[in-house]
Amino acid sequence: MIDSTVVELSRLQFALTAMYHFLFVPLTLGLSFMIAIMESVYVMTGKDVWRRMTLFWGVLFGINFAMGVGTGIVMEFQFGMNWSYYSHYVGDIFGAPLAIEGLMAFFLEATFIGLFFFGWGRLSKVQHLTVTWLMALGTNLSALWILIANGWMQNPVGAVFNPETMRMEVVDFMAVLFNPVAQAKFVHTVSAGYVTGAVFVMSISAFFLLRNKHHDVARRSFAVAAAFGLLSSLSVVVLGDESGYAANEHQKMKLAAIEAMWETERAPADFTAFGIPNQETHQNDYDIKIPYLMGLIATRSLNQPIPGILELVDRAEHRIRGGQLAYGALERIRADKNDVEAREMFDRHWQDLGHGLLLKRYREDILNATPQEISQAAMDTVPRVAPLFWTFRIMAGLGFYLIAFFAVAFYYSCRHNFQDKRTFLKIALWTLPAPWIAIECGWFIAEYGRQPWAVEGVLPTFYAASGLALHEILMTLAGFTALYTVLLIIEIKLMLKAIRKGPDDILPSLQHNAPTHASKPAAGQV
Numbered sequence: 001m002i003d004s005t006v007v008e009l010s011r012l013q014f015a016l017t018a019m020y021h022f023l024f025v026p027l028t029l030g031l032s033f034m035i036a037i038m039e040s041v042y043v044m045t046g047k048d049v050w051r052r053m054t055l056f057w058g059v060l061f062g063i064n065f066a067m068g069v070g071t072g073i074v075m076e077f078q079f080g081m082n083w084s085y086y087s088h089y090v091g092d093i094f095g096a097p098l099a100i101e102g103l104m105a106f107f108l109e110a111t112f113i114g115l116f117f118f119g120w121g122r123l124s125k126v127q128h129l130t131v132t133w134l135m136a137l138g139t140n141l142s143a144l145w146i147l148i149a150n151g152w153m154q155n156p157v158g159a160v161f162n163p164e165t166m167r168m169e170v171v172d173f174m175a176v177l178f179n180p181v182a183q184a185k186f187v188h189t190v191s192a193g194y195v196t197g198a199v200f201v202m203s204i205s206a207f208f209l210l211r212n213k214h215h216d217v218a219r220r221s222f223a224v225a226a227a228f229g230l231l232s233s234l235s236v237v238v239l240g241d242e243s244g245y246a247a248n249e250h251q252k253m254k255l256a257a258i259e260a261m262w263e264t265e266r267a268p269a270d271f272t273a274f275g276i277p278n279q280e281t282h283q284n285d286y287d288i289k290i291p292y293l294m295g296l297i298a299t300r301s302l303n304q305p306i307p308g309i310l311e312l313v314d315r316a317e318h319r320i321r322g323g324q325l326a327y328g329a330l331e332r333i334r335a336d337k338n339d340v341e342a343r344e345m346f347d348r349h350w351q352d353l354g355h356g357l358l359l360k361r362y363r364e365d366i367l368n369a370t371p372q373e374i375s376q377a378a379m380d381t382v383p384r385v386a387p388l389f390w391t392f393r394i395m396a397g398l399g400f401y402l403i404a405f406f407a408v409a410f411y412y413s414c415r416h417n418f419q420d421k422r423t424f425l426k427i428a429l430w431t432l433p434a435p436w437i438a439i440e441c442g443w444f445i446a447e448y449g450r451q452p453w454a455v456e457g458v459l460p461t462f463y464a465a466s467g468l469a470l471h472e473i474l475m476t477l478a479g480f481t482a483l484y485t486v487l488l489i490i491e492i493k494l495m496l497k498a499i500r501k502g503p504d505d506i507l508p509s510l511q512h513n514a515p516t517h518a519s520k521p522a523a524g525q526v
Contacts, residue, residue: 006473007465010082013477015447017075019440020484024068024491026439029143029190030197031061032136034228038221039132043125049216054132056217056503057201058116060495065113067491071484081476086454086464092169093159093176094149101145109138143193144186151182154450155250156458161350163333163343168458184246185446188239191232192442195402196435198229202409204499206428209419217503222418226409233403240399241297248298248306251456253316253381254449256309259294260284260389264308268295274393277385282310309382316355317378319457323356325349328367354458361462383451387444395441398434405431 035057042050076098079087087094112135119128152159158175159168170176202225208218247255255261260277261269262284271294275287298306307315326349332342358377359366369377409428412418418425450456454464 003470004462006468006470007462009470009473009477010465010468011461013082013473013480014075014078016477017071017078017480017484018447019443020488021068021071021075022439022443023436023488024064024071025143026189026193026196026435027064027200028061028068028139029193030195030200030232031057031064032139032197033194034197034201034224035061036129036132036136037224037228039129043129049220052503053217053221055120056498057221059498060200060204062113062117063491063494063498067487069110070487074480074483082466082468082473083454083464084466086459088167089459089464090156090159090168090455092167093152093156096170096173097145097149097152097176101142101149104141104145106138106142109135109142112138140190143190147186147189148177148179148182150446151179151185152176153455154185154446155179155181155246156455161353163330163346164337168455181246181250184239184243188236188243189442191235191239192435192439194232195229195236196439198225198232198406199402199431199435201225202229202428203432206425207499208502210422210425210429214502214504215419219419222409223413226406226413226418229402230406230410233399233406236399237403240396244297245300251450252307253309253312254383254388254445255298256307256312257383257385257388257449258392258445259306260287260385261294261306261308262310264305264311265294267299267305268292268302269298269306270294271297272389275389277389279382279385309385313378313382316381317374319352319355320358320374320377322349322352323354324359324367324369325356326351326353327356351457354453354455354460357460357463358452360460380452383449388449391441391444391448395438395445398438398441402431402434402438 035054038050038057039054041047042054079094112131115123115131116128116135119131123131156168157179158170158172160171161167162169176182201221205218205222205225208214209222244255247258259269259272260275261272262282268291270289270291272284272287272289276285278285292302294306295302295304326346329342329346329349330353332339333346336342355377356366358380359369359373361380362373362376363369405427408424409418412421412424452461453459454461
């Protein structure tokens with residue numbers, strides 16, 4: 001058995017690097033499409049102000065993209081360093097989307113980003129616009145393949161355990177590709193990225209307007225961000241509902257923990273708006289509920305119950321006993337590959353093998369586990385409820401705030417008087433951190449809510465880690481934390497430097513790449 005401290009530190013290291021990395025990703029997703037929209041207006045109208053907008057926000061996009069690449073590469077190496085048994089056990093499935101992401105999406109994205117910056121004046125307007133849209137597409141394709149890999153960890157479809165190789169192997173790649181959890185995660189995640197990009201553009205535009213600087217760029221950028229952000233924030237809520245439905249279908253324990261639903265409720269289940277979960281007594285010390293709402297979200301019906309935590313623990317105990325049968329049959333197969341009876345037994349129970357491995361925390365010979373150990377292992381399938389419960393509500397609260405925020409911004413934008421609403425402009429400036437807080441909360445829910453599984457129902461987290469020495473993991477944890485902190489500081493300083501210069505001062509340094517056929521600004525507004 002691997003030291004539990006090493007496992008926990010390995011989890012902490014991956015959590016830190018992943019959440020640092022995801023500070024950069026959503027802004028890349030959001031800015032890429034907004035830049036494409038701005039350049040489209042430039043090509044259609046010929047007004048130079050839209051070209052300047054495209055270049056200015058493109059510079060900020062480029063800074064963010066470079067930092068995102070640097071932090072993302074390190075993450076993938078951790079699978080071999082800190083999670084070597086995970087890489088061995090499920091690498092046949094997990095490695096394929098990562099490889100495709102690297103070979104197709106990442107290179108597509110990087111190539112067109114280069115053309116975006118160095119193609120001005122060398123490509124026609126339409127050609128350069130095509131490059132910009134392909135850059136945005138490549139950015140989203142990169143996110144798609146990563147989320148397909150992560151979605152498989154949440155809902156491992158299209159794969160079976162091979163007793164010959166002692167590994168999980170792909171049997172249906174299309175099932176992996178069209179995994180409903182992965183698809184729900186993708187659309188929800190990219191929509192959240194679009195919201196982040198819109199808030200970023202609006203906040204910086206509000207800063208310029210409050211300082212009475214760069215009015216032409218700031219006003220148009222604000223208007224684009226208001227419309228784009230309103231549509232994106234509404235889609236986040238709608239697609240978040242789809243994620244809730246997928247969780248009820250494939251990750252019932254996560255959903256029950258998010259709702260602090262200890263007992264199975266009669267249909268339709270209530271939504272707990274406020275509560276104080278008590279992990280020790282398996283009940284809520286206090287709660288306020290909204291009737292029927294959870295049933296509608298999770299089941300889209302009024303007659304289907306949602307199983308509570310304690311019922312799911314009973315189901316887990318049954319699966320652990322099935323996992324013991326699968327483990328025993330697997331030992332017999334390894335001793336005699338021609339044991340037909342053992343193969344039949346394994347084929348009936350192999351899907352419970354992961355639950356059987358939960359007993360490895362308590363004893364090596366899991367076939368002789370006591371009823372008490374089985375009950376303890378079943379209770380281990382319950383994540384910590386209070387962090388999930390409150391993190392979800394912070395995320396949801398910020399999501400609804402952003403809808404209201406963008407609705408007001410869009411209203412002012414339509415009336416063409418937002419530059420006079422200084423109070424709202426200040427609110428827009430201070431709203432800048434909100435989408436990042438919401439997104440980090442979302443990733444915490446997705447990953448922490450899956451515990452104790454590295455791969456849901458297949459591979460326990462403690463079983464997936466590498467057998468590193470404590471000092472080794474401490475060194476890499478400290479090193480990565482320091483490196484990522486330095487990169488974040490560099491990102492912020494570069495961003496602030498570019499913003500302080502503004503579009504009028506930063507663009508002369510790019511003029512050697514600027515188009516020679518730019519039209520002069522036309523009278524009137526767009």
